Amino acid sequence: MAKPFREALKSGKFVVTSEVAPPKGTNLEELLHHIDLLRDKVDALNVTDNQSSVMRFPSVGAAILIKERGGEPILQMTCRDRNRLALQADILLAYTRGIRNVLCLTGDSIPVGDHKEAKGVFDLDSVQLLKMIRIMESGKDLGGNDLNGAVEFCAGAIVTPEARPIEPQLIKFEKKIAAGAEFFQTQAVYDLDNLKRFMEFARRCSNVKILAGIVLLASAGMARYMDKNVPGIFVPQQLIDELAGAEKGKALETGIRIAGRLIKTIKEEAICDGVHIMAIGREGVVPDILAAAGM
Amino acid sequence: MKRSSKKSTLSPTVAQTIPFVSQRNVEPPCQAACPAGVRVRDYIALIAQGRYQDADSLIRDKMPFSSACGRICYQPCEAECNRALVDEPVAIMYLKRFVSDYAYQTKLPLPNPVAKTRAERIAIVGAGPSGLTAAQDLAKLAYTVTVFEASPFPGGTLRAALPLYRLPKKLLDWDIENILALGIKLNTNTALGRGFSLKELREEGYSAILIATGADRSRKLSQPEIGVFAIGDSSFGPMWTVHAVAAGHQGAVSVDNYVQGKSTMPAKANHALVAKREKGDLEEKVFQGYIKPKPRAAMPLWGPLESIHDLVEMELGYSEEVALQEAQRCLGCGAAEILEAKCTACLTCVRLCPYQVPAITPLNTVEIRVERCQACGVCVGECPARAIAFTMPGIEDLIPQIEAALEAKPVSKTKPTIIGLYCSYWAKAGPELIKERFPSIRMIPLLCIAKVDTLHLLKAFEVGAHGVFLVGCEEGDCSYQKGVFWAKHRVESTKKLLAEIGLGRERLEIYNLPASGLEQLAGLATEFTQRIKQLTPSPLKNRRQSNDRRKTKATV
C-alpha cells in the first residue's frame, strides 16, 4: 500500500513521479502491466486524461485501478471534455474510491487530437478547476449548494519554465498557487540553467513543491521534433548531437542515459523538489531511467 | 446625290446601346464645354482603342456634321482640356476629323432606318445644320420627319459658305447621307412661303413645325404660333456650326415635349459637376512617372503652294498611327463614380486605388474625387456591390463587344473560338493591323487589362468562347501603375472558378509582354490556339441561353 503523495511531498525527500496512459479501448492488459511495474518504484503515478485530445479509457477509471492494485495515483483532469457538473461529479467519484491527488490542467485543444470535429468544452480552466476543488473541500459545490459529504485532495498543476514569453506564464503560475495548487509538475526541461532561473522566481513566490518534467528522448529525430514543434520545450544542441552520435540501435539507451543524468544532477544540486518522468509509449524503461539516475 | 451604300447588317454598334449616363451628373470639362453636348472624352476613348466605327456613331449622335466640326470648330473643348495642365490639350478636333474621314474612306455602314412607331409627323423647314440635327434627333425618337429645303442641296451655310479647301463637299454629303439614312424625307427646291405655307403644313397633318431657315432668311413670325418653333440662326443670328447643332438638339427636345403634351419651357439647367483636374495632383503623377508628358501630335500639312494649286485641304489629317497615339494622351477625366444607393462603404476602393482617389467624405460616405481619377478601372471590377459606374466606354460595354465579336464571327465547330483581350496602350496598333496579325482570334481592345473583371471573363466563356487570353504590358510598364497586378489577380481567381465549373484552368491565359510586342504575341497566340484545340471541345453549347440574352434597343 503506497504512502499518500502529500506525505512524500511534505517529507522533503526527492520526489519521483511517473505516468501511465490508459488504452484506446477496453483491453487493459498493458495498462495493468505498467501499473504493476511502476507502482512501487515511484512516489505516485499520474494517469493521463484523453492526452493530446485523443479519446481513451477515462483517467478516473485508471486511477481507480492504480488504487486497487496498491499504487498511489495522481488523477489528471482536463477541462476540455467535461463541463463543471461532470468535473465535480468525477471528483466525488474519485474521492469515494480513495483517490486523493489531482493534477488540474486546461487540456490540449481539439484540433490536435483524433476527434477533430468534437466540441471543446472548456467550461472551466485549470485555475478555476483548482479553485473548484478547494470550494468542494469546504462542503459546497460551484452552484453554491451544500454537499452531502465533502472531499479532500492534494491538488497540483503544471507550469512551463521555458515559456516564451515567460512573464504571462509566471503570472499564471502565481494565480495557480493562489487558487490552491500545492505542487507543480513542469513541462519537459533539458536546460538546467533555465530551470534554475525559474526556480529562483518560484522560490520567491512560495514553497510549493516543484517536480521537473523529464521526457525520455528516444532518438535525435524525436529531440529535434520536440525542440521545433512543442511549445515551451527546448532541447540543447549538444543533447541532440549526443543522440545523433549514438551507435545504430543504441539511441534509446543514450536517451535513457541522458534522462538519468538530468535526474541525477537535479537531485544532487537540489535544483527542485523532484522529478516527473514521462516515457510515453515506453513506460517499460522507466525503471532503467531510475537506475541510470542512481536510484 | 444618293449613293449606294451598305446598310448596317450588324447589331447596333456597342456605343449606341450603352447609355453611359452619369448619375451624379459628372462631366469631363471637354464634354461640359461643348455646346452640342458631344461625348468628347468617350469618343476619344473609343479612338484610343481603335474602335473607329463606335467613335463615329457616338460623334454623330450629337454632332452629325462631324466632317465640318472636325475642321472648323472654335474648339471650346480643347480650351478646357485637362491635359493642358500636363503638356498640351488633346487635339480633339483633329481626332474628330480623323474619325470622320475614316468613316468616309472606309465606307462605314450607314445607320438603319428607324421604325416610325410614333403617329406624329414633324415638318422641318431648312436643311442646314440646325434643321438636319433636329431631324436626326426626331427620327431617332421614331417620328416621321420631313425636311423642306429651299435650295437644290441640303447643308445650308456649310455648303454655301465654306470653300472646298476647308470642307470638301463629298464629306458634307456623307454626313448628310448618314442623317437621311434614318428614314428622313428631304424635299429640296421647296421654299416656305413659295411652295407651301405654315397653314398648309398644319392642314396636311403635321403635329409640329420647326423653322430652321438660317440667318440670311431670318423670318420674323408675325405672332407666336403654337406648334411652330424657330431655332438656330433664324432666331438668334449667325453662330458657329456647333451652336447651330446645339440649337437643333434643343429644337428637337421642344418639339418632342410639345407633341407629348409636356411643358416646352427649357428644362432647368442641370449643373454638371465638371471634372477639373488638380494641377498639383497631375504634376505629382508626372513626377512619379504615372503620366508621361508627350507633346500634341502635329497636323501634317501640304506645302502652301500645292494646296492653293489643287484647291485641296492644306491640313492632311492624322494617320491612324498618329491618331491612336494622340487619343491615348487623353486622361479619361471623371470616368468613375460611386452609386451611393448601392455603396456599403466597405472601403475596398479606398484601399485598392493605386492613386488614392476614393476618399471618405465628412459624412462618412465614399466618393471618387473627380479631380484625381485616372480612369484605370481597377475599383470598378473589385467593388463587391458593383456600386461603381464607369461612364466612359471600355468596361460596361465589354460584354456587348464580346457578344458582337462572336456574332460577327460565329463559333465554328472545327476551329477553336478564342477571344483575345488586348491593351491598346500596349499594342499601339490599329484594328486592321491587329486583324491582319491575328486573323483567327477575336481581338478586343481595352485601355489596360485592368478593366477586365472576373465576370467579363466568365461571360466570355458563357457565350461561347473556347479560350480567352489577356495581353498587356509587363508589370513595371503598366500605364496605370497597378493595372497589370489586378489583371493577374483576377485571372488567377477566374482560373480557379473555371476549374470548379469543369471547364479547366488552361482555357484562360494572361500574357505580359514588352510594349507593342505583336510578334511575340503571335507566337504565344499560336501556342494558345494549339492548346485549346487539343482540349476536348468546349463542353458548353455555343448558343446563348435565353435568360442572358441582351435586349438591344431598337433605335437604329
Added chain:
Amino acid sequence: MIVGKQKPLSEIREMIAEYQKVLILGCGTCVTICFAGGEREAAILASSLRMADKIDGKERVITEYTVKRQCEREFLEELDEKVKEVDAVVSLACGIGVQALAERFPTTPILPGLNTSFLGFPDEHGVWSETCSACGNCILDQTGGICPITRCTKGLLNGPCGGTNNGKCEVDPEKDCAWTLIYQRLEKQGKLDLMRQYYPPRNFQAVVRPGKIRME
C-alpha cells in the same frame, strides 16, 4: 461585422440538383463587405452555375438578384413576384437572411449558399479575423480591449495555457495567443493587476440561447 464564406460550387450544385428554376439572391450589406455574397458574387455564382449546367447538359434557368439587406422584412417585399417564378432560392446572405426569406416564403425552399462564420474585423484587404463571440457579458474593460473568449482558442479567462508558443497559439501558428496580447496590452497600460486577478467560471447562460432582446 458578420463574416461568411460562400459554399463550394459543388455543394451548391448538389443543393439545387432537383430544381429547374433557381434564383441566386445576394445581400447588399455584411456579406458584400466580406466579398462573399454581394451583387458581384451573386453574378459570378450564377454565371458559374449556368456553365456547369451546360457542361452537364442540364436545362435549368438561373437568375440573379440582390437586395439591400435580407434581414429586413421591408427589403424583401419586392421579391414576392420573383420568388413566385422559381422553384428554389439560393440565398447568399448570412443565416439570418436565409431564415428571414424562409419565413416570408414558407413554401419555397430557401437554400443557404453561404457558411456564416463569425463576427469579425477586416485586418487588411481580403483578410478578416474573428474578434467577438456575442457572449452577452462583455469583459473587454478587464482585458485591455482584447477578447479572450473569442481570440483565445480555448476561451480561457485565466490564460495563457501551456500551448502558447512565442506569442502564437499552438493550434495555428498564424494566430496570436490572445493572452500574450492581453499581457502586452495591460503592461503598456500599467494594468497588469487586471491579469493577476482570479476570474471565476464564465456565465455561459448570460444569453440564454436562442437569445432575445426586448426593448423596454
